[in-house]
Amino acid sequence: MTHISENTFPSLSLVVFGNSSSVQFGYENIFLGEEQMNMESAEISSIVPVQREISECHVSVINMIDLHEAEHVDHLIGQIVNENEIHAFIFVLRLGQLTDADKMGLEWLQRVFGDKVLQFVMILFTYEREEECDTIIDDLKKDPILEQLLEKCGGRYHTCNKMMNNQSEMRDLMDKIEHLFNKNQQQCNTGEMYNTARMRNSECGSCYIPEMGQNAQLHLILLGGKQVGKSAAGNTLLGREVFVSNKSFKLVTRDVAVVSGTVDGFPVTVYDTPGFCAPDMREEKIQQMINEKVLQECKSGLCVFLLVIKKEDRKTVEKIEKLLGENHLEKTWILFTRGDELEDDNITIQEFINANEALKTLVEKYDQRYHVFNNKKEGSSGQAKWLLKKIFTRSFREKVTDRFTEHEQQIPQIIEVMFGQEVIKYSIILFTYGEQLEGRTMEKIIEENSRLRDLVQQCGGRYQVFSNKDENNRKQVNELLQKIDTMIKQNGGHYSSQLLEDAQKFREEEEKRRQREEEERKEQEKQRQEQLERKRQETERIRKDMEAKRLELERLKAQRQREEKERKELEKQRQEQLEKMRKETKRFREEMKAKRLALERHEAERQREETKRKQKQETERFMEEILKAQRSELEKLKQRLKEEAERKQEEETEKLIVHEKSIIKRRSENPEFEQFYRKHRCRWHMAAFIINHMTAGQVVGAVIGGVFGSIAGPFGAGIGIGVGAAVGTAVGAVAGKFRL
Incomplete structure (x- = not known):
């Protein structure tokens, strides 16, 4: 135990828990810094305290934000608590936005650390705007659940901004923690307290779930209109993407989809059904589908119907109620799927319901059986756990009567350690809440449960059933006293001091053995931690090498990309040059072709001219020869013609003479003719x-x-x-x- 004087307050170990939506991580955050645990990773390997200095105090901050939504972390919590004495637990809550997950956070703390942990808890309300601080009293008055939470924590609270970067607010917080520490008489929450709580709740995280046999499972049927988030709600229930869901207006689910899984270790089967009032599916077909594939399968076993709605839809609700009938309505819960919108609008679900008279009436009709999902949160979360706790607490309360947990099974061994092996002879089992048997006999329950039957046999078959409702029933008390007297007679007397001394001696020896085993365990744990540290260092070295190689690969990749880009640019330029040269070559060829054609035409023209010239010369020469020959012929002809003409001349002359003579003769003979002739x-x-x-x-x-x-x-x-x-x-x- 750590003792600190009131005037000296140098060192603290603080656990911070709650939802990450209530804080803002960053380098300005004085309290938490900028590192946030990744709750969506497959496994959380360690919880490492962070050393910080706040208001001249050295503080070891153990960040357990969102840890209540994680699985398989008990060994990590046990390790950190056994190594550190916790001075205070800081429960961060967002002002005006109390959610089911917040309520679950405090219950998780109680379940893990025990009820005594509440004396070390202080609620830290966070805000975004300073004017929100003035509303805390009104919030407490309006929200009785928040008031109950605060009452559980002894009325202790503080307010600070979401970033936690205000030195004055942090200084006041440290003063309140110092006051809490002194109020607790400078006691801390120790590993011994944690181990005691763990022994009492060996099934931590699932204690609200009854044990109903190896084959027991819960059937959850999602019903509602189209596009209300049924498939997304199914994914939230199972903590993984198994149902097809999107935001389009097209109907996604056209048949009943069935997927099994676990919620906090309890087997569940989720049924995703088509939406009612869908235009592209007949309602008769949907009802027949649900009757055959859902209701028939859920006749035996645990079954709950989840009426999924975003806003009040009376028409759809009436159709579902008609389909289920009166027998199933008591097992129907309302599931709202607007958790993200409510958080964005800074509205609680109770305020949302109260603002809508139709919704308020609907919730009252179902006896306040409702829950809210934020389907935008991915991976496994506490939303499904909180819903199952509500369901088992309210809808299957009668089933809890005959539970027999592993912790209860260990009670005889614990008593033997404390009082000796002979104490079991002096033990009687007392079953409470006998009024919840409702026609069932205790003998039948013992017969059905082998572990419970074994415990009763260890106690010599002695047990008594008490009804908590009938507190004035002396008959059940007298029956218990008679059984005690019979047991004493059978044992030959009472439980003596000698037996207690033997038990004390045995307990001391058992304690020494436990200490030896604890030391051996710590040594082994130390060696394991050293091995883990070596492995971590080796892993870190490999990671750094891999990171260096990755950076080198990225550099080479970037260089290759640059070179590829440059090559492509050069190739582009080369192609452009080739294209330009091709065009120039084509143009040059066309010009050369045109010139060649022009030359050919010119040559042809020249040849034609030359041919014509030659033909002309040939013609002229030929004509010259012809003319020469013709001249010669003409000369000869002229000569002949001359000779012929002379000959004819002579003949003509002779004819003229003859003619003249004839004319003269006629003229002499005819005077008129002579006159005509002369004329x-x-x-x-x-x-x-x-x-x-x-x-x-x-x-x-x-x-x-x-x-x-x-x-x-x-x-x-x-x-x-x-x-x-x-x-x-x-x-x-x-x-x-x-x-x-």
């Missing part, structure tokens, strides 16, 4: 000349046409002959005229 003699001679020379002209023209025909072909020959004849005739006529 037209020139024309007469000219016509005769032309007719005589036309033949010669036509011959000349034909020759010319033949020359052209040899050059231009048959068509040119025809044209040449026609033109040459006309020219020749004209030439002959002109020549004849001039001759005349």
Whole structure:
């Protein structure tokens, strides 16, 4: 035990517990700092006190925030408590937001540390705005449960901001803790107190759950309208994602989904049903589905119906009540799924219900059987545990009568250690709450429970049943006294002092043995801790190596990404350059092609011109040769024509002479003819000349046409002959005229 003078207050060990929503972690937090335990991890490996200096006091802060929602932490708590004497337990609560989880936090503390722990508890109300501090008295008046919590803690409380960074508030808190320590006569909560409480509650965390046989399990049926959070509530109950849930307006659950699990070690089976009033499913089909797959399966065993609602929906509630019937309504609970919204709006569930008259009436109809879930909290939490405690406390109270816990089974051994082995001969088992048997006999209960039957046999079959309701019933007292007298006679006397001395000696020897075992255990624990520390250091070294390798890998990855980015950039530039070169090459090729085509056209044109020139030269040469030949022919022809003309001239002359002679003869014979002849003699001679020379002209023209025909072909020959004849005739006529 630690004793500290009133004037000196140098060192403290404080346990802080409650919900993380009531505090804000961070480097500014004087009390808790910035480290928060991860309750969603698979396993909490250790609870390490943090040394802090607050208001000139050295404080060892043991952070147990949210620990009441964790599993398998008893050994860690036992270890930390056996190593530290606790001066005070600080229960953090958010002002105006008392939740079921908060209530469960204090009950968890009592269950783990025993009822005596309440004398060391101080409630620390946290706030976000300073004006909230003024409402604490009103909150106590409005919330009787909060008032009961405060009364349990001796009315001790303090207020501070959520960040816990106000030096003045922390100083006042330390003063109140010092006052509490002195009020407790400078006593601390020790490991011995914890071990005693643990012995009394060996089934800590599940003591509210009755033992009903190995095959007992609780059936939880989720009923309600569409999109009210039934599937999410099922996930919260089982502490894991097993039912499909989303926020869309489309119906997710179209059949009854059944998943089994445990809540605080007790087997449960959760039924997720389709929503009522869904437009894409007929209600008759939903009702038939629930009848066949739920109600038929739940006829035997423990069964509870959870009516899941967000807000009052009278139509859906009436349909569910009609489906269940009067027999099942007593086992129906209302489950609200707006816990997160209520916390955000700073409204308690009681205030929410009281503000809605229809909801208030509904809750009263179900005899205040309701619970609130915050489905946004992931993983296993205390919400499901708190609900089961409510259910077993109210709906299955009669089943608790015949429970027989492991702790109760150990009572004979504890008594033997305290009073000796002979004490069991002087023991009678007294069963209380006999009024809850309701027609069942104690003999039947003993027969059904092998462990209880073994205990009764150890006590020689002696037991008595008392009814707590009938306190004035002397008959049951007289029966107990008679059984005691019979037991004394059978044992040949009372339990003597010699037996007590033997028991004391045995207990001392047992205590020495226990101390030796405890020392051995501590030594083993020390060695284990040293091994764990070595393993932790090795793990830390490996973790650092892995972290260094991870950082190196990240650096290499980043470098590779940069290089890849640069490579892609260079590749992009290269591709752009290639594309540019391709376009330039294409343009150059097109230009070269155009130039080549132009050159080809020019060359073709030149060749055509050259061909034409050559043809022209050839034609000219040919024409020259033809003309030369023609000239020669013409000369010859001219000569022949001249000779022919001279010959014809002579003939014509002779003819003219003859003609003249004929004309003279006619003229002499016909005076009129002579007159006509004299008048037209020139024309007469000219016509005769032309007719005589036309033949010669036509011959000349034909020759010319033949020359052209040899050059231009048959068509040119025809044209040449026609033109040459006309020219020749004209030439002959002109020549004849001039001759005349």
